[in-house]
Amino acid sequence: MVENRQTLTGSEHAAPRGMRQIGRVPGDEPITVSLYLKPRGAAPTPCSREELRGQREKDHATDIDAVRTFARASGLEIVTEDASRRLVQLRGPAAAIESAFDTEIDHYEQDAWVFRGRQGSLSLPDNVSSCVAAVLGLDTTPIATPKIVPHRGPTPPAGFLPTDIARLYGFDGLDASDQCIGIIELGGGYTDADNQAAFGAMKLPVPDIVAVSVDGAENAPGRSDADGEVALDIQVAGGVAPGAKIAVYFAPNTSQGFVDAITLAVHDDTNKPSALSISWGSAEDGWSQQAIAAMGAAFADAASLGLTVCAASGDSLATDGENDGKPHVDYPASDPAVLGCGGTRITAAGDRISEEVVWNSNGGGTGGGVSALFPLPDYQKNAGVPSVRTGKGGRGVPDVAGDADPDSGYRIVTGGQSGIIGGTSAVAPLWAAIAALLNASRKKTLGQPHVAFYGAASAFRDITQGDNKAGDVGFTATKGWDACTGLGSPDGARLRSMLKP
Numbered sequence: 001m002v003e004n005r006q007t008l009t010g011s012e013h014a015a016p017r018g019m020r021q022i023g024r025v026p027g028d029e030p031i032t033v034s035l036y037l038k039p040r041g042a043a044p045t046p047c048s049r050e051e052l053r054g055q056r057e058k059d060h061a062t063d064i065d066a067v068r069t070f071a072r073a074s075g076l077e078i079v080t081e082d083a084s085r086r087l088v089q090l091r092g093p094a095a096a097i098e099s100a101f102d103t104e105i106d107h108y109e110q111d112a113w114v115f116r117g118r119q120g121s122l123s124l125p126d127n128v129s130s131c132v133a134a135v136l137g138l139d140t141t142p143i144a145t146p147k148i149v150p151h152r153g154p155t156p157p158a159g160f161l162p163t164d165i166a167r168l169y170g171f172d173g174l175d176a177s178d179q180c181i182g183i184i185e186l187g188g189g190y191t192d193a194d195n196q197a198a199f200g201a202m203k204l205p206v207p208d209i210v211a212v213s214v215d216g217a218e219n220a221p222g223r224s225d226a227d228g229e230v231a232l233d234i235q236v237a238g239g240v241a242p243g244a245k246i247a248v249y250f251a252p253n254t255s256q257g258f259v260d261a262i263t264l265a266v267h268d269d270t271n272k273p274s275a276l277s278i279s280w281g282s283a284e285d286g287w288s289q290q291a292i293a294a295m296g297a298a299f300a301d302a303a304s305l306g307l308t309v310c311a312a313s314g315d316s317l318a319t320d321g322e323n324d325g326k327p328h329v330d331y332p333a334s335d336p337a338v339l340g341c342g343g344t345r346i347t348a349a350g351d352r353i354s355e356e357v358v359w360n361s362n363g364g365g366t367g368g369g370v371s372a373l374f375p376l377p378d379y380q381k382n383a384g385v386p387s388v389r390t391g392k393g394g395r396g397v398p399d400v401a402g403d404a405d406p407d408s409g410y411r412i413v414t415g416g417q418s419g420i421i422g423g424t425s426a427v428a429p430l431w432a433a434i435a436a437l438l439n440a441s442r443k444k445t446l447g448q449p450h451v452a453f454y455g456a457a458s459a460f461r462d463i464t465q466g467d468n469k470a471g472d473v474g475f476t477a478t479k480g481w482d483a484c485t486g487l488g489s490p491d492g493a494r495l496r497s498m499l500k501p
Contacts, residue, residue, distance in 0.1 A: 005125055007123050019108035022114070033135055034089050034136045036259070037131055038063075041059045049084070053084040063131040067088045071090050074092070076097070106118065116141075133294055143257075143287070144281050146187075149315050151406035151409050151421070159411040170492020174440070179437075182268070185230050185250050188220070188227040188229055190209070190211075190248070199239070208245045209248065214252075215256065217250040229279060234246055243440075247271040258280070262278075266299075274439045275433070279423075281312060282320075282331065283328040299335050306444065306447040308432065308446050309332075309339065311341060316364065317469065318367070327473050328372075329368065340368075340399045346403045353461070359404045361405055366404060367468065371394040371395040374394060377395055383454060384480060399487060401463060402427040406423070434490055442500075456498045459490075463489065
């Protein structure tokens with residue numbers, strides 16, 4: 001009997017850019033893939049993790065059974081079944097994986113690093129293709145970069161401790177006990193010595209920090225140049241939201257690792273984060289449709305579970321580092337369920353901000369623009385988002401902003417040394433910490449805050465000076481929302497008043 005198969009929608013994949021193909025993957029090379037199931041039933045409504053898990057187990061029982069049958073017929077081992085995450089992980093030798101998904105997998109080389117990659121689409125048996133949204137893990141090329149910019153000038157500025165930034169924005173003297181902030185990391189690690197030194201300088205106890213392994217990745221300080229990213233995220237989150245637990249999800253820098261980390265954090269029954277900080281991303285054009293679909297479903301789950309997801313808008317101005325002379329925005333900051341976080345430069349006089357402008361200096365600056373993937377969300381209909389790229393109104397990025405310029409950067413301890421670091425990587429944990437502080441005084445978690453934020457623009461410091469142009473490509477700050485700093489930076493007193501329990 002001939003098996004009927006269907007092409008998996010959204011699985012089209014090009015060969016890795018800028019890499020040299022060096023040969024087929026050996027047939028016995030072990031590969032683990034993550035299959036994400038299509039959403040079933042009604043869209044998730046506000047609920048608990050336990051309630052959502054029970055509903056998903058009912059909704060996806062038939063789907064998971066179909067995947068089990070497919071795995072057995074394909075000679076693949078089931079590694080993980082998690083209905084809450086709509087996830088089934090399968091493992092097997094490359095030859096069996098290629099046959100199961102009707103593809104060929106090659107090795108590619110770049111700078112002495114070897115990755116897996118593929119071209120074309122995937123196919124699955126009819127009954128499996130109808131329930132699967134994404135198959136991730138065949139391609140292991142890096143999907144994201146950290147949005148961090150160390151100060152490189154000859155005379156480093158004094159910089160600010162994260163607690164200084166909290167005070168300048170009106171969030172000093174608050175406590176976030178009983179809250180957990182999740183942080184996604186696709187590389188790097190932290191040390192107890194650095195945390196002791198950093199929080200000692202802020203006159204704070206070291207928070208409860210736990211490392212959560214995703215797909216075999218782990219807290220690995222000293223093995224990559226991403227340690228500064230990890231240190232920045234932890235120290236900003238913990239310095240702005242004292243008392244909060246910090247759960248750091250370490251995952252491989254692949255589309256599979258990124259999505260698996262997000263879904264694990266959102267559905268984490270142990271640490272239960274109420275805010276999530278993401279300082280990694282890349283231009284929308286570099287993502288496959290299936291990875292976007294799987295991650296977007298996770299962000300929808302986050303909203304239903306009351307999590308606030310904050311993501312850096314990028315450090316390469318309005319082009320997001322692309323070289324086609326067109327504006328681009330960074331994903332996942334462009335997802336409508338995510339709070340996109342742009343960057344500013346601040347000047348302080350004593351305990352107040354005397355000036356705050358768009359971050360654009362030394363060839364770097366805040367990302368921002370209009371999504372080519374997502375339509376204009378209802379909460380932005382009156383924000384004045386311009387129509388660019390597609391000629392249609394798209395989702396505007398960012399939503400909010402905060403200090404990011406390395407010239408007004410953060411004093412961060414990495415590898416035993418204190419240095420000045422900036423980038424929108426600092427703004428994502430800043431806003432995740434703000435969400436945790438707000439949650440600590442609320443009966444109900446903040447969750448997806450866009451409707452509330454766009455309905456109360458007076459709770460933000462409107463940034464009206466500067467631009468994020470790279471050459472002729474980019475946007476200029478204006479009164480109200482703009483594609484440089486969104487609604488603006490936080491006014492702590494007004495935000496707390498607006499979002500009273």
